[in-house]
Every structure is written in structure tokens, then in C-alpha cells.
Amino acid sequence: MALRVVVVDDSGFFRRRIVEILNADIGIEVVGTAANGMEAIEVVKRLDPDVVTMDIEMPVMDGISAVRRIMAESPRPILMFSTLTTEGAKATLDALDAGATDFLPKRFSEMAKDEDSAKILLRRRVRALGRSRVRTGSPVHVESRDRAALSESAPVVTRSPAPPRAPVGTLPLHSLRAVLIGTSTGGPVALQEVLKGLPKSFPLPIVLVQHMPASFTPAFAERLNSLCQIEVKEAASGDVLKPGCALLAPGGLQMVLEGGGQTRIRIEESPLGTIYKPSVDITFNSAVSALKSQVLAVVLTGMGADGREGSRALKGQGAHVWAQDAASSVVFGMPAAVIDAGLADHIYSLKDFGPALVKGFC
Template sequence: MIRILIVDDSAFMRKALSMMLEGDPEIRVVDTARDGLEALEKVRRLRPDVVTLDIEMPRMDGLTALRQIMQEHPCPVIMISSLTREGAQATLEALNAGAVDFIPKQLSFVSLEIAKIKEELIAKIKAIAASRAKLFRQPSPAKPAPSPGPSRPETPLVYRRARLLAIGVSTGGPAALQYVIPHLPADLPVPVAVVQHMPPHFTQSLANRLDKLSPLEVVEAEDGMELRPGRVIIAAGGRHLVFQAREAGTVVATPDHPETLHRPSVDVMFTSAADVFQGRVLATVMTGMGQDGRAGATAIRRRGGKIVAQDESSCVVYGMPRAVVEAGLADAVVPLDELAATLTQALTGLSDRPLSFPRMPSVSRDPLPDRP
């Protein structure tokens, strides 16, 4: 049984969330709280498995409460965020401070797609609860079995034919990307394209944050934007990212069709990359729920491209990488803190180059668990 504490200053939101979650036999809402101060008291007393936490509340706001929770009683926290630029910035701060994921407030209970949202939220809570011991360094009764498929290859992966580095990521992605994008060198020989499952406004805030941390230029995708080395393009929330070959070079397009479970979709971006670059793509599948990216990775491999997956021990949710690994598509499976070096070496063929990276931002918990 997964024990949930719901924190929101809106009585309607508390009731709606409770009704949504308690319809599942594996979830129990142990209590609710109206603000951050009440949340802290109930976290100390009830020790819930997962907390849903609103950002804007009286007396003590969600960000302040989150930092206290992470300091005193670390546990998985899902933020309830408004779909505004301010809400996006606050949510990214929360993810940087230790929150595991978020759900958009406006879409949660007034949307006509409430059944789909309920299903996604419950699946997210279950996946995050299952990762609790790993995320917060709690002792496990038994050592987990090694992940299936290839691990770090004895011979370093080298794929200098690549003309694009394509990255797909979802749950846990904003924090994980800060271990990869800022660690890629300014002279990386290929452009980078990223799909992170996020709504509008959030991807712009994510691009701005990564741009400040990185030697590469990081921007949100726009129609007709040139794909070039030295630039990282983040797919815009609510729109896909695809590629178009033109006489002057390759540009990106941002259609809102086809209809897919996620928009932007990793599969849509990977498949377009396979077609436009004739398979000369190095693709990376990182932490996330579900299997978005597996079909696209299949297309890339069929064209001769290479696939790197994040390993299970460093994923917030080992869903998307697992789908790729279990399908036999991964050329290498590496931990998060080695991804940037692995990708750089694969694209440059150099393993001993002196790389100077910007200092990583401090967070209230280390998102990387101990590895055996």
C-alpha cells in the first residue's frame, strides 16, 4: 500500500486529488494539509511514501516546505504546478531542490481528459514509490539483480560518423539533464536535440536554465531553427520536434501532429532523425516512465545508428531505458554521471581529452544513488 500525503491550500484540490487517488486499491491517502507548516508536521508524524505538494500556499509556500522536508525527512515529492511561466520557473527550482516530478494544476481536474490524467498520475506515483529506497538511499533487504542487456563496453563506444546527438528523457529528466548537457564540451562536433516530456512554458524555462550552466548554446525549438554544432535544441512543450533537410542545411520543425501519448514525443523525434540523417545518429534514452523512444531507437538502429541507455541504478524511473535495453537496442548502458563522458568520447573518438566543465548547481539531495 502506497501512503500519500496531499498538500494544497485549495479544499477543492485536496478533495479532487483524494478521490482520484483512492480509487486505486494500491494507494491510500493518509491525510491532507493546507499549507507548508501543516505539511511538515504531518510528514514528521505520518512518514508518507509520497507527498503531493502545491507551490503557492499561505504561511509557508511549497518551495520552502520542500527544502525542509528534504533536510529533515527526505521522501518522494510531486509538485502541483500552475501552467504559467512563473509556475514553470518555480517548478524547476523545486525539481532542483529535490522534488521528483510534477503535475500541472490546470490540467488535473478541469480537463475533459481527466481519465487519462488520473491514469498517468497513478502510474507516476506507483513508479516513484517503487524507486523510493533507491532515490533516498534507504537500505534494501536484498541486492537487486543486474540490469539485463549490455553494460559499459570493454571497448569504448566510438561513433564518429554521427551527425546528430539525440536525447530522449521524461520523469527525473530536468535534474538528470544537468548532469549531461553542461558536461558536453563547447567544441562538440554535432548538434544536440532533446525531447523532455513537459508542457508549454516549462521547456523554455528548462532551456534557459541549461543555457546558463552550459558551454553550449541551449534554446527552445522554433520552426526553421538551424541545426548546427554548438547548439542544443530542446523540443517545445506541446509540439513535436522533427528535422527537415534543406539546401542550406538541416532545420527543425515543430508540428503539433501526429497525436501521440506524449507531445513532444521521443519516438517522433528519433524516427525523423533516422530518416533525415540516414541513421547517422547517436541516440540516448534516459530516465522516464513508459516506452517512448523504443520505436524510434529501432528506426535508428536499422539505419546503422547507435543507442546509449542510462542504467537502472541512476534512473528516477527505469522505464524508457528498460524498454530499449530489453529490446536489445542498446550499444551501451551507463550510469548518469558517466553519460556526458561516454557521449563525448563516442562522438570525438578521444578518451583522454582535458574537459573543463562548469560547476554543477547544489541540490538538497544527491539524485544519484550509490552504485555497487
Template sequence: MIRVLVVDDSAFMRKMITKFLTSNHQIAVVGTARNGEEALQKITELRPDVVTLDIEMPVMNGKETLEKIMADDPLPVIIVSSQTRKGADITIECLELGAFDFIAKPSGSVSIDLYKVKQELIEKVLAAGQPNNKEHSHPAPKPLSQLKSGFKNNRSTIPPTGTVKQLICIGTSTGGPRALQKVLPKLPKNLKAPVFVVQHMPPGFTASLANRLNHLSEVTVKEAENGERAKEGWVYIAPGGKNMAIRPEQGELVITLDDRDTASLHKPSVDYLFHSLTSVKGFEKVAVIMTGMGSDGTEGVKGLIKNGGGKVIVESAESSVVFGMPKAVLNTGLADEVKHVDEIAASIMTYMKKERA
């Protein structure tokens, strides 16, 4: 049983979140709190496994409360955030501070339509409450000695010449903002490849994420725009609520965004981005799958390998907040390397050519 403390200054929100969570037999709400100060007292008294934490509260707000939790006795915290620009910026800061994940209130600080995110809230609490947050319910990944066995593909069909261009594609979900913060700032300013990133997020948050990462990085990081041409040394983050695809046009890569639903049920979808790259010829591809729930990206990796090859890096269980997405790719036997998040940027750079003819 996962024991949850619900923190929100709205009695209505506390009641609704409690109702939704306790509808799942694996979750018990052991208490509620009206502000951060009260929450810290309840954490000491009740020892919950997971905390859902509102941001905008009197006495002590969510960010201040999170800082205290992470400093004193870290435990999984799910931020319950408004979709305002200010709310998005603070949410990204909370994820950097160590929050497990966040839920966006559909319509403001008191959302009577909170039922729209009921299932998402339950799934994230269940994931946060897992031992070490590692999705232990799944089979163990294949040993590294088996990574490349038993899969017919066109890997390495692109000759290793200096004339071939390169691109990097990254997929991540829960824990992704912190992981990206440990990878993108380590990429050099003169990176000879564009980088395309899918981070599972709802609309309104990816612009704040891109702005924050841009401030921290030597490469330019931005939220992707429909129709723009990708540049080397630039990082393009798919907007929340949009799928991003890449199409070749006269030797350049053009970004297209759309609203269509996908088999992965995510928007943006890692599979959707990766599948679009199968039609991009003349580019060596480095695919990276990092922390996240589920398996989005696995089918995309299979497609990349079958259609022109590429190198595949997955984040290790040790550093993943949730090992779902990396494990799913690892179990296909298609990963070239399994790396701690602190080593992923260096691993990417081992595949980057210093010069091109």
C-alpha cells in the same frame, strides 16, 4: 498500498486530489495539509510514501517545504504546479532540488477542471511509490553480454571518416530535468554536433527548463522553434505540447514542429523525433535514452538502427529515477553502453570526432 499525503492550501483541491487518488485501489490518502509547515508535521506523524505538494501556499510555500523534506528525510514528492511563467520557473527549481515529478494544474491555482490530469496524477503517484522508483513490475533487463545479439540492422554502415557529420538525440521523461542538468553542462562549447532533446513536459514549462540549462551549460540551450536551422554546439529542446522532427535541407538540419498525435501518446514524443532522423543521411547519430516511465523511444531506437545505424547509450538503473524507458531499450538488445547519469556526457564524447576534414 501507497500512502499519500496531499498538501494544498485550497480545500477544494485537497478534496479533488484525494478523490482522484483513492479511486485507485493501490493508493491510500493518509492525510492532508494546508501549508508547508503543517505538511512537515504530518510527514513526521504519518510517514507517507509519497507527497503531492502545491507550490503557492501561505506560511511555508512548496519550494521551502521541498527543501526541508529533502534535507531532513527525503521521499518522493510530486509538485502540483500552476502554468504561469513564475510557476514554471519554480517548478524547474523544485525538480532540481529533488522533486520526483510534477503535475500542471489545467487552469490556475484552483482548477475545477483538475479531472483532466486525473490519470496522469495517479500514474505518477504509482510510479513514485514503487520500491526505489524502479518499475520492478517489469521483467529484468537482458544481461549486457546479450545487448547486441539477435537483431539484424545496418549498424556502422556509415564509414568512420572525418567527412561525416554527427548529431546527438536525447529522450527522457520522469527525472529528466535533473538528468539533463548532469549531462548538458558537461558537454564542451566547441561540440561538433547539434543536440536534439525530447523531455516529456506539458506546454509552458520547457522554455523555463531550457533557460535554466542554458545558464548552467557551455553549449547554448534553447527551446526549439519551427523552421530554425540547427547549429553545432547548440541544444534544442522540443516545446511542451509539440512534436519535434528534423529534416535535411541542402546539407543542413531544419527543425519542424507540429501538433499531431502519435502512437506513443506523448507530445513531444521521443519516437517521433528519432523516426524523423532515419531520413537524415550523412550524419552519424548518437542516441541517448535516460530516466522515464514507459517505453517512448524504444521504437525510435529500432528505426535508427535499421536505417543507417548509430550508437545507443542508456542510463543505468542505479541513477534512473524511473528505469522504464532505459530498460525498454535495453531489452531490445540494441544498447551499446549502459551508463550512470554522471558518465553519460563522457560516453557521448567518446563518439565525437575531434576534427573533420
């Protein structure tokens, strides 16, 4: 059965364009449209779609207010279309706080390298979010055979059988030097949940990698900093890892850890062909030489498998790896890849990560 989608936008041209793109996929059927948030609420109630695509700025009722109402009355996955501006970033983060599941740039030129790739990405993202109906706090479950195909732009690959479970981290938690956290779809809300539970005196530095556009990460770092007791800032080259401070990888670039007397950050351009900017794997792999086994790597909700190979490399050094469970993941892709590979020492519900970090390190 095809996934049923409602498209919401005040621009008739944009609505028609999205409808045409989605209906070109035999697995997707656009069953209705709406021109503002108030119409969207009524259409969603009447048609009960699997997924809703939503604009932010609309007359009568804006997209954020509509998301809040839909998630309170009849929750389901909602994909926001956002402008890649500072104000657009803040509005999109507000929409995610209100319950939206994911977002994409409204301009196709900002979504992918060409229009055909952008269309494929949009259809793939809708299919991923519609795999199961989302109740408040419940995941979009992704079957093992589908996970690789749901990476934002990765080709379908044949998965080899999962290897035997790797040995648990060799060092006690209190002897570690840093916490590394990687995430994607669902990550902004997940990171808020985890970091808000940490005290100002948290004794380790934290490194954050969230798949996010360049224009969004400054606003996201500011938001986290305002909500958390620990300090949170967007990372810059030369930043030193210090206790009680979380450094967020800038969007569109890569964050690398460098060892020595003090562990420092280097921000660099992405290698040719890199899918994720920033990439969890690149940051995690850099920690192998910079911090060796003295790391806790955490992989949270997200589409695809970014973080698996970096976790594997860290695990080979004896590092600890934690992953989010299926029940609390928005999309159980990235953590599932780590779990399937036998790399996770512990699997936690989202609400349990903060208490587990406090218990392990404070």
C-alpha cells in the same frame, strides 16, 4: 500493501478532492494531509509516507522550501502540482532542482482531455512514483510487467519477449553528425547533469526531447542555457543543427529533422492520437532519413516506452544507442524499454553520460 500518501495544499477544497481521487484506488491510501510546507515537514516525519503530493504556493512555508527540507531530512518521491504559466514553469523547475520527482498541472482540464482521464493519470503517476521509496539519487524501480501500464495514458499491453541484442553501432563515434536525447520523468534534472559537463567547443549538434507542457519549454531552455557552456534554445522551424548548440523540442508539438544540404528542424502539430507531445519516437524516426546511421541516440529516465521504437529504427540503420541505468533513473521505464529490446550499445549511470560524450567526441 497500499501506497501511503500525504497530500499538501493550502486549499481545503483541493486537498479533499485529491484525497477522494487517490483513495478511490485500492492500491493507494492517503494517510495524512497538510495545509502548508511547515506542516508538511512534520506530517512526513510522523507518518513516513511513500509519496507526497505538494502545492507550490502556500502560506507559512512554500512548497519549494518544504521539498528542500523533506529531501534533506527524509527523502521520498514528491509530486508537485503546478500552474501552466511562465511563472508556474519557473517555480516548478525550482522545485525539481530542490528534489521533487515529478509534476502535474493543478487544473484537471490541463492534465487530460476529460476529468476521468485526469483522475486515472493522477493515480497512475502516484503509483509509479511509489513503487519504491526514493533515496537521494536512487530510482523508482518499475518491474517489467508494469512498465507499459505506467505510461501516462497508454493502455496495458502484453509485452512480447525481448528480441536478441542488436549489433552495436557500426560507425565510430567521431564520424557521427548529431546526438539525440529523449527523456521524461526526472528528465529536467538529468538533462542539466548531462549538458553541464559538455564544453562550449562540443563538436556536434544536440537535439533534446523532454515530455513537458508548452508553457514550460521556453523557461526550461532558458535555464539550461544559463547553466551550460553550450548554447541551448527552444527549437523553431527552420533552425539548422550546428555544433555546440542544443535544440529543445517545444512542448505540445512535434520536432522533426529534415535532411538535405543542412539538417534543419520542422515543428509541426501532432498526428491524431499521439500520446506524447513532444514524442521521442517521432523525432528519432525522422532522423532515420535525415541522418541515417550518423547518430547517437540517448534515452534517459522516464515513464513509459517512448523512444524504444525510434531507437529500433535508428539501430536498423547502424546508429549508436545509449541508455540510462536503473540505479540513477528516477523512473526506469523508457531506458528499460530500450534495454529490454536489446537496443542499447552502452548503459551508463547519469553522472557518466557527460564524460562519455566528451571522451567520444572531443
